[in-house]
Amino acid sequence: MRIGEVRELDDTELDKELGEQERGLMNLRFRKATLQLTNTNELKSARKTIARIKTVLRERAITLELESEHPRAEKPADISTETDNDTVIENEGE
Numbered sequence: 001m002r003i004g005e006v007r008e009l010d011d012t013e014l015d016k017e018l019g020e021q022e023r024g025l026m027n028l029r030f031r032k033a034t035l036q037l038t039n040t041n042e043l044k045s046a047r048k049t050i051a052r053i054k055t056v057l058r059e060r061a062i063t064l065e066l067e068s069e070h071p072r073a074e075k076p077a078d079i080s081t082e083t084d085n086d087t088v089i090e091n092e093g094e
Helices: 003-008 011-033 041-069
Strands: none
Touching: 003 041, 011 041
């Protein structure tokens, strides 16, 4: 599972996927111990997928924490400078 695919999932789907990946990793370890695992790269791939999921969950937790501590300030309203157009002095004849 690529990082883009992981980021598309919501938190409940990520928790579910994390549990499935951890169970899958455990099964891969049992298969390795009993010499039934032919492709040992599957272990590495499963660990990396678990790390990606945990990373995205942690990023989201940090983002929520920061947003709760520092809510976004509203954009300031347009500040228009008042100009007094009625008092224009023209210097004619200088």
